[in-house]
Amino acid sequence: MDTQLLLTFLSLVIIFLWHWLLRNKHSPIYQWPFLGMLPGLLLSIYNSTLHDFCTRALRRARGTFLFKGPSFINADFTVTSDPANINHIFNKNAANYDKGRDFNAIMEFMGDGIFNVDGESWKFQRKLLHSLLHNPEFKGHAMETLERKMLSTLLPVLDRAADEAALDIQDVFKRFMFDNMCLLVFGFDPQYLLPVGSKGASLLDCACGNAFDELWEVVIYRFGVPMCVWRLQRRLKIGREWKFIQAWTTLDQLLYGSIIRKRQELATKNSVENDEHKRNKLDLLTQILVMKDEDDGGDQKIIDKTLDKFLRDTAFTLIAAGRDTVAAGLTWLIWCVANHPVVQKRILEELKQVMAVRLSSAIDDGQESGGFLRNDELNKLVYLQATVCETMRLYPPVLFEQKSALEADVLPSGHTVRKEERIIFSIYAMARMEEIWGEDCLEFKPERWIYDKGTILHVPSYKFMTFLTGARTCLGKNMSFT
Numbered sequence: 001m002d003t004q005l006l007l008t009f010l011s012l013v014i015i016f017l018w019h020w021l022l023r024n025k026h027s028p029i030y031q032w033p034f035l036g037m038l039p040g041l042l043l044s045i046y047n048s049t050l051h052d053f054c055t056r057a058l059r060r061a062r063g064t065f066l067f068k069g070p071s072f073i074n075a076d077f078t079v080t081s082d083p084a085n086i087n088h089i090f091n092k093n094a095a096n097y098d099k100g101r102d103f104n105a106i107m108e109f110m111g112d113g114i115f116n117v118d119g120e121s122w123k124f125q126r127k128l129l130h131s132l133l134h135n136p137e138f139k140g141h142a143m144e145t146l147e148r149k150m151l152s153t154l155l156p157v158l159d160r161a162a163d164e165a166a167l168d169i170q171d172v173f174k175r176f177m178f179d180n181m182c183l184l185v186f187g188f189d190p191q192y193l194l195p196v197g198s199k200g201a202s203l204l205d206c207a208c209g210n211a212f213d214e215l216w217e218v219v220i221y222r223f224g225v226p227m228c229v230w231r232l233q234r235r236l237k238i239g240r241e242w243k244f245i246q247a248w249t250t251l252d253q254l255l256y257g258s259i260i261r262k263r264q265e266l267a268t269k270n271s272v273e274n275d276e277h278k279r280n281k282l283d284l285l286t287q288i289l290v291m292k293d294e295d296d297g298g299d300q301k302i303i304d305k306t307l308d309k310f311l312r313d314t315a316f317t318l319i320a321a322g323r324d325t326v327a328a329g330l331t332w333l334i335w336c337v338a339n340h341p342v343v344q345k346r347i348l349e350e351l352k353q354v355m356a357v358r359l360s361s362a363i364d365d366g367q368e369s370g371g372f373l374r375n376d377e378l379n380k381l382v383y384l385q386a387t388v389c390e391t392m393r394l395y396p397p398v399l400f401e402q403k404s405a406l407e408a409d410v411l412p413s414g415h416t417v418r419k420e421e422r423i424i425f426s427i428y429a430m431a432r433m434e435e436i437w438g439e440d441c442l443e444f445k446p447e448r449w450i451y452d453k454g455t456i457l458h459v460p461s462y463k464f465m466t467f468l469t470g471a472r473t474c475l476g477k478n479m480s481f482t
Contacts, residue, residue: 051429054428087462101404103116170328174206184283225364386447401468
């Protein structure tokens, strides 16, 4: 009897293992009993190879697969890099997809900013920000601010480093963009990147910058583990979640402090009306506060834009978007060009041609030949723009995006999406798919972006997702390129 029981038990174990092996044969990520694919995901996070791990899984699954979480919790979600699926979700059937409750919980520090909301609130904020960011007066102010900061801090710091010592260029770009975005949003310069000759130039402790970095690290962690795990850590104030709380507090002190200071400035009549302060009143926070209700087109009932909470969430969104994306893009651009001398040579040749035209025009008109490039001159730098596009294709500043299905749906790839199921879009993996970019997809090749006639090739946004696609396309796309 004991022998029969033992043989029966062993047979069941063998059948179970055989079934599991067959299941994993077709699975892009190894599935463990009860734990699903979570162990492999956590190991990839620990080894800092999360996005490469996801890319390998998507290649094996031919662009889309269902991530299976532990069987005892609801943690399954779909991962895709298929342009057809992306076009379907963001454009053709966009009404069926929103950010989802999980996204709002994970990104809670962004409050009710435009990245975190849907529906009427999103429409109101997009309309408001579009009017502000595309205002010709503000765009001119933004370029002047950028040029002043470059001349006073960025270029001197880079010149000094070239002559004296190495430096962390990503840290420099983050500091530079943080100062620049605070000037554009609040109208003040925190001076995290100081000019050469200042005490502690470029070496001040960047508490707010570090806080931003800490928040994004926690976001990656939260997307990779069940919500019950990180919420427990949050309640116990341990691990990454304790650092998260401290970082959030640090940033709120800056944001709310800046709002209070701006209100005090506007309470002084001369702060807006005096020509001496004309430059300061162009910042976005001032424009929102002095905007008349009728400028909202009757939408002021949706959101009270004068509330500190709304101003805080809007300011956080703008600063985070400008600081992190542009700093990351610039850093990767420098790295890619430095590792491809032929590309660097072609960029310099193109710049020399544009400057030669300026020089000849200046001689003829008796004008100065120096200064920053104008918009019409920037438009002539086709190869440089192609290099920027290629950099952001391979190394997108935002590596993934998320949506949630309001109702069940079937994707063009044939995969079924359940109601309220999360869908993760790997923008990083998309650049590494031969089906999208060809066999040379891993090569850094700016030429892929240029037509034979010498103009920039148009690539559908659902294929080149760096600035998202559809109604959610980034409002600051053109400013970012500039």
